[in-house]
Amino acid sequence: MEAVVRRVLLLALASRAVAAQVASSDDLLRAMRNPCSDDSDCYWLLDSRCSTGLCKCDEGLAPDYSSGSSASCVRLAVYAGERCSTDAKCRGLGDNARCLPDATGQGHCLCDANHHFLQGRCWRSVGLGGRCTGDVDCYLKRDAHRVACVNSTCSCIPAGWFFPSEDRLSCVDSASGVAVTVSLLLVGVAAALWR
Incomplete structure (x- = not known):
């Protein structure tokens, strides 16, 4: 039964809005198994609040499920080069940013290849003569x-x-x-x- 539920939930992950809040089908299952009626029900997602029956991070924070057994809300990055330990922090720069290690192993939020940082986000880079949708x-x-x-x-x-x-x-x-x-x-x- 749980395998069927996982498959159905994986289809739900196709939605970008859901994918931005959930790192894997296991995390989505955890969130759906733990509906809330008040903030104390959100013990499993540190620094979150109960909002419309679901545990959510405050504005400017994103859920980070990378630690395995527990999850927490982390402050979103606001500029490229900001230190990070997981991709969750880099979501503040948009879908085209990742936490990548430098030569010493310290992670930094950087734009993906063929993208640039401008006005607080990572945008696809289009050169002269290329098709564009906006100045960015x-x-x-x-x-x-x-x-x-x-x-x-x-x-x-x-x-x-x-x-x-x-x-x-x-x-x-x-x-x-x-x-x-x-x-x-x-x-x-x-x-x-x-x-």
């Missing part, structure tokens, strides 16, 4: 302030002042763009004359 998607390591989502495409801004570099990894000002264009024209003319 567009990211250039060298010129983060010179790129924006314009007509659903990451572009250099302001248009007419900045242009993509040849490698499309940065935006160059119009004077640099003109200098590069003139240099390429001169090389082309010189090559034609030498033939």
Whole structure:
């Protein structure tokens, strides 16, 4: 019977809202087996309160089920690089953040590969010419302030002042763009004359 219940509950985990609060089907079973009517019923989830019949962490905290037999509410990270011991703390930076160890083994909340930290969250990184849904998607390591989502495409801004570099990894000002264009024209003319 419990195997059937686990399978049904695993289907429920497909919901992002449920998945964000529960680390595994065992944790969901524990939460559902322990409904609450007051805060004292939430002894199994340290630093939680009973709200609408379920034990929940206060605002700014997330459940951490990593310790095995007990669970606790941990403070959510608010910036990339913050120290952590489990992924639960990094949920504050969004779905694209993890607790990763540095060379000494100390964990830090970091954005996943191909993501960047901006405005308190980890966003997917889209380069020049890529499809975007908002300015937060567009990211250039060298010129983060010179790129924006314009007509659903990451572009250099302001248009007419900045242009993509040849490698499309940065935006160059119009004077640099003109200098590069003139240099390429001169090389082309010189090559034609030498033939």
